[in-house]
Each structure stands twice: as structure tokens, then as C-alpha cells.
Amino acid sequence: MTPKNYLYEMIRSELTWAVGDDHVQTNDADKLGHSIDYYWVPECWHDRGGKPTPPDFVVHPGTTKEVAEILKIANTHKIPVIPWGGGSGSQGGALPIYGGIVLDMKRMNKVLEIDPVSMTVTAEVGINTQHLEWEVEKAGYSTMHFPASIACATLGGFIAHRGTGVLSTKYGKIEDMIMSLEVVTPTGEIINTLPVPRHASGPALTELYLGSEGTLGVVTRAVMKIHPIPASRKFHAFLFETMHDAMTAGSKIMTSRLRPCVIRLYDETETAKLVKRVLGIDRKGAYLVFGFDGPEKIVDLELEEACAICAKTASEDLGTEAGQTWWDHRYKFFYPPYMFHMPQAFGTLDTVATFSNIEKVYWAMKNVVQDNFPQATFIGHFSHWYDWGCMLYARFIIDEPPKDPSEAIALYNRIWDMAIRAAIREGGVINEHHGVGLKLGRIMRDLYGPAFGVLESIKKTLDPNNIMNPGKMGFPGKGV
Amino acid sequence: MHIEKNLDVINACRFCFMCRHLDPVGNVTFREADTPRGRALICDRIRMDAANLSNADFIDTLYRGALSAANRFHCVSSYDETGLVLAARRDIVEASLAPVAVTALAKTLEKATFSVKGKGRVLYFGPTPELYKGCATLAGGDPGKALAVLGFEAASKKVFARFKKAVAASGCKTLVVAEPSAFEFLRGNVPGVKVVHCAEYLMDQGMKKTGARKAVYLESDFLKNYCGNPSAPRDLLAQAGYALIAFGTNTEESYAVGEGALVYDTLYPELAERLCQRVYTLAEGLAKTRFITASQTVKDTLKKYNPAFDVVTLEEAVSLSQA
Numbered sequence: 001m002t003p004k005n006y007l008y009e010m011i012r013s014e015l016t017w018a019v020g021d022d023h024v025q026t027n028d029a030d031k032l033g034h035s036i037d038y039y040w041v042p043e044c045w046h047d048r049g050g051k052p053t054p055p056d057f058v059v060h061p062g063t064t065k066e067v068a069e070i071l072k073i074a075n076t077h078k079i080p081v082i083p084w085g086g087g088s089g090s091q092g093g094a095l096p097i098y099g100g101i102v103l104d105m106k107r108m109n110k111v112l113e114i115d116p117v118s119m120t121v122t123a124e125v126g127i128n129t130q131h132l133e134w135e136v137e138k139a140g141y142s143t144m145h146f147p148a149s150i151a152c153a154t155l156g157g158f159i160a161h162r163g164t165g166v167l168s169t170k171y172g173k174i175e176d177m178i179m180s181l182e183v184v185t186p187t188g189e190i191i192n193t194l195p196v197p198r199h200a201s202g203p204a205l206t207e208l209y210l211g212s213e214g215t216l217g218v219v220t221r222a223v224m225k226i227h228p229i230p231a232s233r234k235f236h237a238f239l240f241e242t243m244h245d246a247m248t249a250g251s252k253i254m255t256s257r258l259r260p261c262v263i264r265l266y267d268e269t270e271t272a273k274l275v276k277r278v279l280g281i282d283r284k285g286a287y288l289v290f291g292f293d294g295p296e297k298i299v300d301l302e303l304e305e306a307c308a309i310c311a312k313t314a315s316e317d318l319g320t321e322a323g324q325t326w327w328d329h330r331y332k333f334f335y336p337p338y339m340f341h342m343p344q345a346f347g348t349l350d351t352v353a354t355f356s357n358i359e360k361v362y363w364a365m366k367n368v369v370q371d372n373f374p375q376a377t378f379i380g381h382f383s384h385w386y387d388w389g390c391m392l393y394a395r396f397i398i399d400e401p402p403k404d405p406s407e408a409i410a411l412y413n414r415i416w417d418m419a420i421r422a423a424i425r426e427g428g429v430i431n432e433h434h435g436v437g438l439k440l441g442r443i444m445r446d447l448y449g450p451a452f453g454v455l456e457s458i459k460k461t462l463d464p465n466n467i468m469n470p471g472k473m474g475f476p477g478k479g480v
Numbered sequence: 481m482h483i484e485k486n487l488d489v490i491n492a493c494r495f496c497f498m499c500r501h502l503d504p505v506g507n508v509t510f511r512e513a514d515t516p517r518g519r520a521l522i523c524d525r526i527r528m529d530a531a532n533l534s535n536a537d538f539i540d541t542l543y544r545g546a547l548s549a550a551n552r553f554h555c556v557s558s559y560d561e562t563g564l565v566l567a568a569r570r571d572i573v574e575a576s577l578a579p580v581a582v583t584a585l586a587k588t589l590e591k592a593t594f595s596v597k598g599k600g601r602v603l604y605f606g607p608t609p610e611l612y613k614g615c616a617t618l619a620g621g622d623p624g625k626a627l628a629v630l631g632f633e634a635a636s637k638k639v640f641a642r643f644k645k646a647v648a649a650s651g652c653k654t655l656v657v658a659e660p661s662a663f664e665f666l667r668g669n670v671p672g673v674k675v676v677h678c679a680e681y682l683m684d685q686g687m688k689k690t691g692a693r694k695a696v697y698l699e700s701d702f703l704k705n706y707c708g709n710p711s712a713p714r715d716l717l718a719q720a721g722y723a724l725i726a727f728g729t730n731t732e733e734s735y736a737v738g739e740g741a742l743v744y745d746t747l748y749p750e751l752a753e754r755l756c757q758r759v760y761t762l763a764e765g766l767a768k769t770r771f772i773t774a775s776q777t778v779k780d781t782l783k784k785y786n787p788a789f790d791v792v793t794l795e796e797a798v799s800l801s802q803a
Binding site: 027028029032033034036043060087088106107109128130131137138149151152153332334336338339342 | 557
């Protein structure tokens with residue numbers, strides 16, 4: 001859209017009428033902030049002097065009705081609307097690749113109700129998740145949602161891409177935490193999903209929006225479970241000679257139906273590199289840490305059982321301190337300079353699979369990366385564990401990618417293409433909690449097969465003018 | 481450019497989101513630009529192309545920051561985004577690009593003069609001289625910190641030279657400073673003179689213990705985030721009989737309504753009012769609770785937008801408890 005022309009000014013007038021002058025920004029500072037999220041590609045472009053596409057307008061709605069008004073305006077003019085929470089998504093899901101309206105939801109940040117009887121919190125989804133947790137804690141509870149991006153992302157961001165937190169093994173991912181949603185449809189209707197997640201009244205509408213990444217509407221409000229603050233939370237760590245030995249022990253903990261709140265297993269390379277650098281634990285092998293929380297007697301009993309499983313094959317019992325250290329520094333991995341950074345090229349090949357397949361997925365990706373991209377280092381840890389399998393947080397890092405941004409991005413995409421397709425062939429699902437966004441849209445047909453047509457039909461029906469976050473999740477771009 | 485001396489900060493902060501929840505201005509404007517990441521991206525653009533230094537949107541954003549340094553305090557690596565913004569402001573001023581209101585304010589601050597009254601071994605610099613019996617008093621405006629924060633380094637040095645001259649003329653070897661910004665600016669910078677914060681000095685004088693009164697101590701940006709969070713203010717209040725209660729939802733956020741930027745309310749009254757509204761809202765349900773701040777500026781700002789708000793300075797709180 002060309003600034004200062006008649007249409008631009010007319011849309012700006014309509015938007016300011018809907019939300020007020022103070023809440024529509026068109027200045028360079030805000031546009032710059034919204035042209036780059038946590039996706040490596042726009043970061044690379046910026047780093048090399050390029051200018052990622054900015055939005056035409058940044059709009060901060062204050063109410064659900066204002067969101068509805070904005071979507072009606074966008075539908076009238078057929079301009080893209082890109083919901084934006086904290087902007088910390090790693091998949092490019094919030095990038096305004098066609099310009100248009102970035103709908104920055106952070107102004108809708110209120111905690112509306114804490115229900116101590118049903119143990120739920122109702123909040124507007126623009127709330128920063130650390131702020132949400134602080135408010136819930138002040139009332140004596142916890143969301144138990146502790147992602148590395150707790151301080152960056154909004155509740156809506158987690159809902160949009162089915163995010164997760166460190167304690168997912170016990171408390172679930174965001175889709176397990178959410179009870180119901182208020183949503184503005186692409187054509188501007190305000191709807192609510194059913195108030196409870198367990199019912200037999202047709203398909204789960206809440207599930208339709210969980211992970212829809214702003215392509216099917218705008219989630220404005222959510223009811224979320226909360227929990228008592230546990231009386232006790234304890235950790236323990238073991239070292240295993242090989243990742244396979246550690247995986248066997250970890251899967252045994254899960255399949256024996258113990259209920260850890262967290263398990264995390266680092267492969268030999270990541271143990272040697274990151275665990276040493278961030279936690280100061282200098283060992284060769286695979287580092288496995290787990291924790292339990294709840295009433296102390298139960299915690300002690302479960303911890304004892306889990307330790308007994310690990311002690312059979314571990315090369316070293318690192319004790320409770322090495323486990324607690326991990327918990328105390330769990331976010332440190334994501335701060336500079338511990339996090340990978342420019343000029344490095346890096347990506348998280350987030351994959352989830354059953355215990356039967358997860359190691360095959362790991363080796364398939366690792367072999368593809370090592371065989372085809374000798375300049376890349378492959379590391380991985382397994383970070384969200386379930387009764388049936390776990391998530392592989394594999395990463396590739398290239399210390400010196402090509403200086404030319406196009407060459408660097410082409411290399412980066414090639415690694416993704418090969419590694420992900422290798423994972424899918426071994427039964428892996430891309431991905432577990434980072435979402436699809438712009439980065440993985442092209443993979444969706446491979447992943448879903450003919451089932452992707454169902455998703456496309458839903459998108460076409462709900463969003464006839466394709467205004468909602470076009471070009472993301474494998475859906476068509478603008479004007480298609 | 482001065483920002484180039486902070487390249488490590490630009491590189492660390494431009495793509496990092498880990499402290500955004502603590503930016504006081506970002507938390508009331510909800511704008512991406514009003515976060516450490518947003519400002520670091522702007523500085524990076526300026527670093528890449530100096531022509532961007534004249535971008536009025538960028539300049540306004542860099543002056544709109546509240547400089548609370550809560551972000552730096554939070555960061556596990558203590559990256560100094562506040563220092564980066566101060567460097568950018570110096571670049572703006574040296575390129576004669578400072579906004580009109582900033583330049584006008586600087587001209588006023590440049591006129592600060594200092595005079596000593598009375599005699600004593602200790603020199604007091606602050607708004608409550610009656611509390612410091614037997615001390616000489618140094619009167620005058622800001623000693624140069626405000627000009628430095630605005631980016632007027634040369635003018636700041638001139639004012640500070642006048643300040644030092646007045647201190648030297650007093651013959652005192654101990655300088656007691658009330659305002660946290662001035663304390664942070666002066667400590668270790670006045671040759672031959674020991675600079676102490678008023679809380680530390682008053683602690684040494686001993687307090688008459690009075691009946692406990694509930695109070696909230698609003699942490700000072702400068703004392704907490706710039707000066708290593710000394711315990712003296714809280715210890716002093718405890719000694720004076722105040723039972724301090726928790727405020728807000730956490731201990732990391734700044735509730736100092738723009739203290740870190742010193743002249744925030746003068747330049748951005750609408751934003752200062754929004755910062756105050758956040759404090760008033762969090763204070764609901766704390767009726768009959770006295771709020772105490774180490775900063776006269778913070779008190780004045782909180783009073784300006786709600787005259788009924790019960791807030792006093794640290795020194796006033798001590799004075800009231802001893803009355």
C-alpha cells in the first residue's frame with residue numbers, strides 16, 4: 001500500500017475511528033519493531049543491511065468489539081491482518097509479509113476473573129505470560145505455564161501456535177490448559193467456544209483455533225486452568241554414557257506411569273557444549289534431569305522410583321544439586337550470549353514422535369545434516385515427554401554462513417527441507433510447540449497428505465477474502 | 481558515534497525479547513518500539529546508516545524511554561541497554577538533532593548554580609535540611625545528571641564543575657545526598673569527598689523506635705538498578721518503625737514513574753501520567769497505607785496526577801515517625 005494516497009488515508013481514518021488516534025501507529029520506529037520477529041530470516045536480513053517488509057499500520061485494539069471493527073474494515077478493503085502478541089515467535093508467523101495491518105494485541109492485557117472454585121483464570125490474550133503468572137501467583141495459584149519465552153510472549157501467542165512450557169509433562173501444553181476461547185471470526189463476528197473442553201457436543205471448536213496462528217480469526221479472551229502452588233518440587237540428574245541409554249531410562253519413567261513434571265535429556269554434543277557452558281556441569285555423556293512436584297510424600301516416593309530406574313544404567317548419579325541447578329538456570333540458555341546469535345545461522349528442528357520412532361527421527365535428522373552440511377553442527381535435547389513419546393529439540397548451527405543474505409537463507413532453507421522431510425519419513429511430526437508460520441508452510445502438504453485439503457476448506461469458508469495472516473501455515477498468500 | 485562503543489549491547493539486545501516485560505513505558509504504550517529490543521533495533525539502523533539519526537520517529541522513541549534499568553538488572557548477562565540509549569542521545573545532541581523541547585529544557589538546566597549555607601563537617605544536598613542538624617547545606621539545582629541523561633555531556637560537565645567548586649568551598653569531606661539520581665551521579669566522582677546516601681547517614685544517627693505503621697517502599701530506579709540495591713533505605717524505614725509490605729505483583733518491575741529519566745514528567749507528561757495510573761491502580765485495596773519513595777521527583781510526579789495519593793519521601797517518612 002502506498003502511504004499518503006487516498007486509499008491509505010481512508011483506511012487510516014477508519015482505523016483511528018475504530019480504536020482512537022493513539023492506538024494506530026504508522027511511524028518508522030513501530031514499523032521497524034514489527035517487521036522482525038524471532039525468526040532467523042528477518043534477523044539475517046536486518047543484520048546484513050536489508051529491510052524486512054514492514055506493516056502499513058500497527059493497530060492496538062482495546063476491546064473485542066474493536067477487534068471486530070478492525071476485521072470488518074480489513075474485509076471491506078481486502079487488506080491483510082496479522083495478529084501480533086509478543087513477537088517472539090521463531091517461525092515468522094507474525095511477520096507482515098504483505099504489509100497491511102498488524103493487530104498488536106498487547107493492549108488487551110487484563111485478568112478478568114480468577115475462579116478459585118473451578119480453578120480457572122479468565123484473561124484477555126494480549127497479556128504477557130509472565131504478567132499473567134505474577135497475577136495468578138498473587139492470588140495464591142499458578143498457571144504452571146513456564147516456557148522459556150514466558151517474559152516475551154503473550155497468552156494469545158501460545159494459543160496461536162500451541163505453545164508449551166517447561167512443566168508440560170505434568171501440566172500439559174497450552175491446548176491442555178485452555179478451557180474455552182472468545183474469538184473474532186475473519187468477517188467480524190464475535191463467538192465463544194463451549195465452556196468446558198470435555199463434551200460430546202460435536203467436534204471441539206476450541207481445538208480449531210488452538211494452533212491456527214491467526215489464519216482463522218483473532219482469539220481475544222481465554223479461560224485457562226490454574227493450579228495450587230505445590231508444596232514441594234524436587235529435581236535429580238543422572239549422566240548416561242550414551243543418549244540411547246538415557247532415552248531408555250526416560251521412556252521407562254514415562255511408560256511406568258510415574259508423573260514427573262519435567263524430564264529433559266541432552267545428547268552428548270549438547271551436554272558437552274551447552275550444559276557445560278550454561279550450567280557449569282562438565283561431563284562426557286548424556287545429561288538427564290527430571291523433577292516431580294506436589295505433596296512432599298508423593299514427590300519423594302516418585303523421585304525414588306525414577307532414580308531407581310535411572311540408577312540401573314546411568315554412568316553417574318549427579319544428585320539433586322545438579323538437577324536443581326538446571327531448574328534455577330532453565331531460562332539462561334535463551335539469553336545472550338548463551339543463545340546462538342548472528343552471524344551464526346541456526347534453527348530449531350522441533351519434532352515430536354513416539355518412543356518407538358523418536359531415536360530414528362533423531363538419527364535421520366542428524367545424519368542428513370552431518371552428511372550434507374559439513375559446516376553445520378547438530379545438537380539436540382528431548383524436552384517435552386508424554387506417556388507415548390517425546391519432543392526432540394534438535395538444532396543446527398553454522399558459525400560462518402555465507403555473507404550474502406540470499407545465499408545464507410537458501411542454505412538455511414535447504415537444511416530445513418532435508419532435515420524435516422527425513423524426520424517425517426521416520427514418523428516425526430513437525431512440530432511440537434513452535435508452530436508453522438512462514439518457515440514451515442511449504443511442509444504442511446507433505447505432513448498432512450490429503451488431509452491438508454480439509455484445513456484449506458475450513459480456511460476458505462471462514463476467511464473468504466483471505467485477510468487473516470495470508471501466506472502462513474501453508475495457506476495461500478495475498479490475492480490468491 | 482557513541483553508540484558504536486556499545487556494539488555488544490546492540491548485538492545482544494536487537495533480537496532478544498527476554499526482558500521486555502519489564503519496560504515501564506512499553507507496559508503502558510504496548511508499542512514494540514518501547515522495548516529494549518525496539519530501541520536496540522533503532523540504534524542498529526542508525527549504526528548501519530547515520531542518516532537514520534535524523535529520523536524524528538527514532539529520536540522521539542529514544543527520548544521516550546524511562547531508563548529504569550530494570551531490564552539490565554533482570555538480564556542474566558547485564559547487557560546495558562540503558563547505556564546504549566544514553567549513548568544514542570549523545571549522538572543526537574552532538575548532531576544538533578535534539579527535539580526542541582529537550583534543547584529548551586537543557587538550556588534551563590545549564591543555568592543551575594550552587595551555594596553553601598551554614599557550617600559543619602558534613603555537607604547535605606537535598607530538600608530536607610531541617611533533618612540534618614549541625615550540617616552545612618548545599619542548595620541548587622541538578623548537579624549535571626539530568627543534562628547527561630539528555631545527552632548534553634559538555635554542558636553537564638560545566639554544571640558539575642560548578643557543583644564541585646561549591647562543595648570544595650564548603651570544606652566538608654562528607655557529602656550527604658538525598659535524591660537517588662544525584663547520589664548515583666556523584667558517588668566516587670567528587671575528589672576528596674565521601675558521598676553517602678541520606679538513608680545511610682540517617683541510619684548512623686539512630687532512630688527513635690515508634691509504633692509499627694504499614695507502608696510501601698517504592699524502590700528507586702537509581703538505588704536498586706544503578707547502585708546495587710543497597711539495603712539502607714529499607715533498614716532505615718524498619719528502624720523508624722515502618723512495616724514494609726509487598727507492592728504490585730513482583731519485585732522486578734519499576735514503579736518509579738520515570739525516575740530513571742529524571743525529567744520524564746517535563747518532557748512526556750502524558751506518559752508519566754500513565755506510569756502513575758499503573759501505580760494508583762495497583763494501590764487500590766491498600767487504603768491507609770503510606771507510600772514512601774527515596775526520590776522527591778517520584779513523589780512530585782505521583783502527587784501531580786493524584787494529589788490525594790499518600791506518598792512521602794524517605795526523609796519525610798523518617799521525620800514523621802520521629803515527630
